Amino acid sequence: MRIGTVKENYGADAALFDTRVQRGWLVVLAVALVLLPFVSGQYVSYLACLVLINVASTTGLNILTGFTGLVSLGQAAFMGVGAYIVALLEMKVGTPFILNLLLAGLGAALVGMVVGLPSLRVKGLYLAIATIAASVILHFVFANWTEVTGGVSGLTMPPATLFGMELNQPGEVYWIIMPVTVLLLFGAANLFRTRIGRAFIAIRDRDISAEVLGIDLLRYKLLSFAISSFYAGVAGGLWAYFFRVITPESFPLMMSIFFLAAVIVGGMGSILGGILGAIFMTMVPEVLKMLVGVVTPFWPEAVAVLSPVRIMVFGGLIIFFLIFEPEGLAEIWRKIRRFFHLWPFKT
Amino acid sequence: MIDWLFFSEIGLAGLGTGGLYALTALGFVLIYKATRVINMAMGEILMLGAYVFMGFTASTLLPIWLSILLAIACTGLIGGVIERVIIRPMLGESEISVFMVTIGLGSVLVGLVELIWGANPQRLIEFIPKEPIFIGEAYLSSKIGYAFVTAAIVLAVFLAIFRTWRGGVALRATAGDQAAAYSMGINVPMVFSSVWVISAMIAAGAGILVGSIGGISPEMGVYGLSVLVVVIVGGLDSLLGALIAGLMVGLIETYAGAYLGGEYKLLATFSLLVLVLILRPYGLFGTHEIERL
Numbered sequence: 001m002r003i004g005t006v007k008e009n010y011g012a013d014a015a016l017f018d019t020r021v022q023r024g025w026l027v028v029l030a031v032a033l034v035l036l037p038f039v040s041g042q043y044v045s046y047l048a049c050l051v052l053i054n055v056a057s058t059t060g061l062n063i064l065t066g067f068t069g070l071v072s073l074g075q076a077a078f079m080g081v082g083a084y085i086v087a088l089l090e091m092k093v094g095t096p097f098i099l100n101l102l103l104a105g106l107g108a109a110l111v112g113m114v115v116g117l118p119s120l121r122v123k124g125l126y127l128a129i130a131t132i133a134a135s136v137i138l139h140f141v142f143a144n145w146t147e148v149t150g151g152v153s154g155l156t157m158p159p160a161t162l163f164g165m166e167l168n169q170p171g172e173v174y175w176i177i178m179p180v181t182v183l184l185l186f187g188a189a190n191l192f193r194t195r196i197g198r199a200f201i202a203i204r205d206r207d208i209s210a211e212v213l214g215i216d217l218l219r220y221k222l223l224s225f226a227i228s229s230f231y232a233g234v235a236g237g238l239w240a241y242f243f244r245v246i247t248p249e250s251f252p253l254m255m256s257i258f259f260l261a262a263v264i265v266g267g268m269g270s271i272l273g274g275i276l277g278a279i280f281m282t283m284v285p286e287v288l289k290m291l292v293g294v295v296t297p298f299w300p301e302a303v304a305v306l307s308p309v310r311i312m313v314f315g316g317l318i319i320f321f322l323i324f325e326p327e328g329l330a331e332i333w334r335k336i337r338r339f340f341h342l343w344p345f346k347t
Numbered sequence: 348m349i350d351w352l353f354f355s356e357i358g359l360a361g362l363g364t365g366g367l368y369a370l371t372a373l374g375f376v377l378i379y380k381a382t383r384v385i386n387m388a389m390g391e392i393l394m395l396g397a398y399v400f401m402g403f404t405a406s407t408l409l410p411i412w413l414s415i416l417l418a419i420a421c422t423g424l425i426g427g428v429i430e431r432v433i434i435r436p437m438l439g440e441s442e443i444s445v446f447m448v449t450i451g452l453g454s455v456l457v458g459l460v461e462l463i464w465g466a467n468p469q470r471l472i473e474f475i476p477k478e479p480i481f482i483g484e485a486y487l488s489s490k491i492g493y494a495f496v497t498a499a500i501v502l503a504v505f506l507a508i509f510r511t512w513r514g515g516v517a518l519r520a521t522a523g524d525q526a527a528a529y530s531m532g533i534n535v536p537m538v539f540s541s542v543w544v545i546s547a548m549i550a551a552g553a554g555i556l557v558g559s560i561g562g563i564s565p566e567m568g569v570y571g572l573s574v575l576v577v578v579i580v581g582g583l584d585s586l587l588g589a590l591i592a593g594l595m596v597g598l599i600e601t602y603a604g605a606y607l608g609g610e611y612k613l614l615a616t617f618s619l620l621v622l623v624l625i626l627r628p629y630g631l632f633g634t635h636e637i638e639r640l
Binding site for chain 1: 385433436437440442443444446447448450451452453454455456457458459460461462466572575576579610611613614617618620621624625628629
């Protein structure tokens with residue numbers, strides 16, 4: 001049982017990980033992340049990469065939606081921008097992947113700021129719809145600017161190289177994806193200890209009050225869009241290195257909905273929530289696939305049912321969490337922690 | 348040189364499409380007006396209505412008109428259930444949460460339809476007379492023509508009802524001020540339920556018309572996106588706006604499709620959407636809400 005943590009100075013209070021136990025678990029997690037590709041098979045590495053990419057993108061959307069209160073359904077399109085930039089740089093210029101990812105992020109951030117421009121005049125649902133428009137228009141550009149994007153057939157790019165080695169397998173690309181995602185996560189967590197992050201939260205809680213307090217709404221809203229799309233762009237770049245075939249259909253509106261759903265299921269306005277949500281939403285279809293594998297011997301038609309059931313479960317999870325646990329998985333996690341901290345007393 | 352005959356034929360087809368947009372947008376606006384919910388599942392409810400109709404016609408015992416009525420009634424019932432089970436618990440939550448709930452609902456409906464009827468596109472039974480209509484010299488496909496006429500009649504009836512009928516007044520009162528409406532003895536929860544039922548019925552009717560023109564598939568819900576453009580352009584809480592914007596979007600979409608190519612359809616309508624959002628963020632006829640601290 002733990003009654004509470006005593007904090008003796010401001011530094012300790014502002015620390016990201018405030019207890020020794022937490023830091024201990026963090027080390028365990030870090031070791032696990034490093035060891036994962038050595039001990040796991042292809043499939044698990046594949047899943048790990050996919051989860052990490054989604055975590056990066058979801059965290060970006062969480063900065064915009066969860067912390068600044070601006071709903072966006074353009075995250076997948078911004079990822080597309082990043083993916084196309086990476087693919088083109090890798091194919092035409094051949095710059096190192098770090099630079100490519102950075103440029104992908106910056107390119108997406110630029111597009112994101114343009115899309116964010118209406119955010120000063122419209123907000124809430126109107127903004128969400130403006131971002132749907134942006135993603136439709138970007139999809140059109142991907143599909144029809146054939147000289148650059150390769151049109152509907154898309155682009156096929158060479159693998160990334162690290163120290164002269166080609167990274168072909170999921171277990172190898174992991175070494176790009178994992179560190180970048182971890183870096184992005186630390187960036188996001190620290191963002192909300194700075195003036196900028198606090199300004200975002202103030203805007204979310206009440207934008208007019210924030211403006212009265214002297215926060216430049218346009219600047220900070222655009223900044224939030226830029227940071228969020230930067231994350232999306234980098235995640236899109238990672239996506240490109242991972243799948244290496246990019247078509248306009250790779251980034252449908254449904255994917256943007258997926259990220260928004262991950263933010264909601266995980267918990268809006270919580271970095272941990274974004275992580276948990278992305279993991280959960282990526283794993284649910286895989287678990288369903290496994291379940292189908294288990295039932296197939298007894299019920300041969302199970303495979304045919306998989307796709308509709310997956311769609312239903314996806315929608316059902318969104319509804320379920322919004323109605324019964326609007327704070328998301330992060331809140332469930334907090335409850336579990338509280339239970340063990342206070343045991344044997346009632347929470 | 349513009350071929351005027353071609354131009355007017357495209358215009359007619361555009362108006363036909365626009366009529367259907369206006370009809371679906373009516374359902375959208377009704378829900379928004381009364382409950383402040385943007386129903387992103389409108390396209391999916393429309394699809395559900397078309398599939399239910401197909402389900403009734405598959406058993407050939409029923410006459411077509413009865414199938415249509417039954418399909419509309421069933422979808423209305425489903426709409427009521429949706430409101431009671433999913434939307435009611437979300438009352439008072441932030442509008443973004445409710446918006447996401449309807450997105451989730453759309454996804455559930457798509458899955459349900461795929462589960463019952465399969466994912467492949469299907470054709471509805473032919474029930475609209477086949478002889479093409481000529482207005483002057485311009486040719487108009489009979490399906491679009493009849494769809495437009497039906498949509499126009501339904502719209503006119505609804506607009507008349509909302510002006511005069513007590514329920515319509517109750518709805519407008521609820522839209523104006525929920526608390527005041529409540530204290531004047533209007534059964535607000537009842538208004539919410541009936542709005543969802545009516546909207547689902549309208550969507551089902553539109554779905555049957557849309558489906559008989561272009562066939563039905565679980566992806567039909569994308570139609571909802573175009574309707575979304577219509578309601579935003581017209582103003583979310585304006586019935587008249589939905590009507591005018593519906594015709595406008597229908598025309599623009601069809602002209603873009605005819606003169607620029609099919610892939611420009613969505614681009615044209617969504618560019619219009621962006622333009623309207625920049626110039627008049629609350630739509631052409633919507634009310635501008637002033638926010639106070």
